[in-house]
Amino acid sequence: MNRFLKILFFALLVKPMVLLGLGLNVFFKAKLPKQGPAIVVANHNSHLDTLVLMSLYPLSQIHKIRPVAAADYFLKNKLLAWFSLNIIGIIPMQRKHIRDTSVLFAQCHRALDDGDILLLFPEGSRGKPEQLSDLKRGVHHLIKSRETLKVVPVMMHGLGKALPKGEMIFVPFNCDVVVGDAIPFNSDAKCYIDSVSDALTLLLTLCMTRQSVVKDDLE
Amino acid sequence: MFNIPTHSFYMMIFVVILLVTGSLIRWRLQVKNPQTDYLELKQRIQSWWWMIGILFGILLAPTTISIIFFALLSFLALKEFFSIMPTRQADRRILLWAYLAIPLQYYWVASNWYGMFLIFIPIYVFLFLPMRAVFIGETKGFIRSLGTIHWAVMLSVLCVSHIAYLLQLPVKNEQAGALGLVLFLIFITQFNDVCQYIWGKTLGKHKIIPKVSPKKTWEGFIGGVITVTLISGFVAPYLTPLTMVQGFVAGTLIAISGFVGDVVISSVKRDLAIKDSGTLIPGHGGLLDRIDSLIYTAPLFFHFLYYLHY
Numbered sequence: 035m036n037r038f039l040k041i042l043f044f045a046l047l048v049k050p051m052v053l054l055g056l057g058l059n060v061f062f063k064a065k066l067p068k069q070g071p072a073i074v075v076a077n078h079n080s081h082l083d084t085l086v087l088m089s090l091y092p093l094s095q096i097h098k099i100r101p102v103a104a105a106d107y108f109l110k111n112k113l114l115a116w117f118s119l120n121i122i123g124i125i126p127m128q129r130k131h132i133r134d135t136s137v138l139f140a141q142c143h144r145a146l147d148d149g150d151i152l153l154l155f156p157e158g159s160r161g162k163p164e165q166l167s168d169l170k171r172g173v174h175h176l177i178k179s180r181e182t183l184k185v186v187p188v189m190m191h192g193l194g195k196a197l198p199k200g201e202m203i204f205v206p207f208n209c210d211v212v213v214g215d216a217i218p219f220n221s222d223a224k225c226y227i228d229s230v231s232d233a234l235t236l237l238l239t240l241c242m243t244r245q246s247v248v249k250d251d252l253e
Numbered sequence: 254m255f256n257i258p259t260h261s262f263y264m265m266i267f268v269v270i271l272l273v274t275g276s277l278i279r280w281r282l283q284v285k286n287p288q289t290d291y292l293e294l295k296q297r298i299q300s301w302w303w304m305i306g307i308l309f310g311i312l313l314a315p316t317t318i319s320i321i322f323f324a325l326l327s328f329l330a331l332k333e334f335f336s337i338m339p340t341r342q343a344d345r346r347i348l349l350w351a352y353l354a355i356p357l358q359y360y361w362v363a364s365n366w367y368g369m370f371l372i373f374i375p376i377y378v379f380l381f382l383p384m385r386a387v388f389i390g391e392t393k394g395f396i397r398s399l400g401t402i403h404w405a406v407m408l409s410v411l412c413v414s415h416i417a418y419l420l421q422l423p424v425k426n427e428q429a430g431a432l433g434l435v436l437f438l439i440f441i442t443q444f445n446d447v448c449q450y451i452w453g454k455t456l457g458k459h460k461i462i463p464k465v466s467p468k469k470t471w472e473g474f475i476g477g478v479i480t481v482t483l484i485s486g487f488v489a490p491y492l493t494p495l496t497m498v499q500g501f502v503a504g505t506l507i508a509i510s511g512f513v514g515d516v517v518i519s520s521v522k523r524d525l526a527i528k529d530s531g532t533l534i535p536g537h538g539g540l541l542d543r544i545d546s547l548i549y550t551a552p553l554f555f556h557f558l559y560y561l562h563y
Binding site for chain 1: 328329332333335336337338339340341342345346348349352394398525526527529530531532533
């Protein structure tokens with residue numbers, strides 16, 4: 035039943051909105067992992083990021099795409115929690131009071147074992163519009179026991195203008211989605227995170243809308 | 254057939270024959286040189302089939318549907334502009350108001366309110382958007398933002414809506430009908446793009462504006478203007494109320510302004526250091542890359558025709 039609702043939600047709402055309200059310039063879509071287990075690491079500027087990434091997948095596969103999202107935000111009330119867990123299918127992640135990483139990532143590991151594709155936003159928060167914040171090291175905890183796991187970087191640009199943090203009103207913009215090459219494994223967490231960061235920065239140069247941002251005092 | 258005025262019907266058949274010829278030529282090229290990759294050419298032709306198919310379908314539909322389609326075209330063009338041009342985070346709400354100008358502008362078209370159609374964007378929208386921006390209160394970058402936004406609205410809403418208004422003019426050439434005017438404008442504009450390209454490819458030597466568009470040459474430009482002027486003179490009496498001599502002038506006007514529209518959008522892209530304005534049309538780039546010349550030819554052809562016959 036929930037899977038049916040999920041397909042309806044993406045077929046009738048998300049996909050048409052992404053097509054008409056946004057409009058995507060997708061580059062190198064073929065590099066996206068088609069089957070799990072795999073991880074997609076992307077930059078994060080808007081709630082739309084998750085929906086856009088999921089909309090790139092066919093409806094038949096959408097239940098295999100699992101965004102990892104902050105538990106304190108998405109589970110804060112019953113309705114939002116139901117929607118996040120059942121319609122979007124998030125894996126809730128505790129952002130605070132982290133003691134035991136194996137407990138923290140247990141659900142992620144289970145999903146990967148099931149052959150799901152995880153969407154991770156290593157910036158941890160949406161941050162300022164169209165700026166890449168420092169990346170958290172969580173991804174590395176997740177992959178250090180899975181050296182062969184495919185981790186694909188995706189840079190999105192423009193969504194922080196369409197619906198930035200703290201704004202309720204959506205404004206139509208074309209957005210870039212650039213998929214990069216899989217990131218090679220490195221046992222050193224810092225080196226690994228740096229290579230993710232470098233990959234995302236490189237992909238940004240391919241974005242058509244990259245010139246459209248003007249700094250102003252409202253930031 | 255389908256109650257299509259005969260001349261417009263023959264014009265559509267002619268365009269379809271051109272497309273079939275193009276497809277066959279590409280197919281023969283591929284058979285002759287199997288190693289060469291004709292992917293881009295293939296995509297271009299396929300996209301032409303789609304564009305022509307959609308355009309003909311829309312023109313044969315009731316006028317209201319055609320007008321809604323051109324409103325959608327304006328929306329996509331304006332969205333492309335806003336997505337590539339620098340605007341401030343503080344401008345989001347102004348951009349939303351700019352988008353709202355589209356349904357209103359096309360409502361004036363649909364209700365045949367000519368005066369309002371003409372002045373709505375150059376006066377009301379022009380005066381309103383800065384006022385809205387003042388209430389947001391961000392003055393840093395104010396001039397540049399407001400200038401950019403209004404410029405984009407003028408090009409992609411006011412200019413494009415002139416195509417839709419052609420459908421609202423009283424029919425003066427019964428055999429071509431209202432759609433004859435749109436077919437003429439779009440065909441001659443695109444034909445000019447092709448002619449300038451072909452003349453430039455075969456004879457081109459002297460560059461016109463190397464800083465903006467290194468491939469544009471005087472030979473291509475002049476060859477295009479002459480060819481289009483001649484063809485337009487013969488086609489115009491067939492599809493529009495224009496006489497042959499007026500058709501020659503319309504052809505020259507479209508050829509020159511089409512060239513200008515092309516290089517204006519090229520300058521925008523060069524300024525932003527991007528090759529295409531989007532990826533909406535496979536093999537062509539964005540919508541603006543395709544309708545760049547039409548943005549200039551539509552209002553100029555419209556007012557030339559209006560002055561002489563309405």
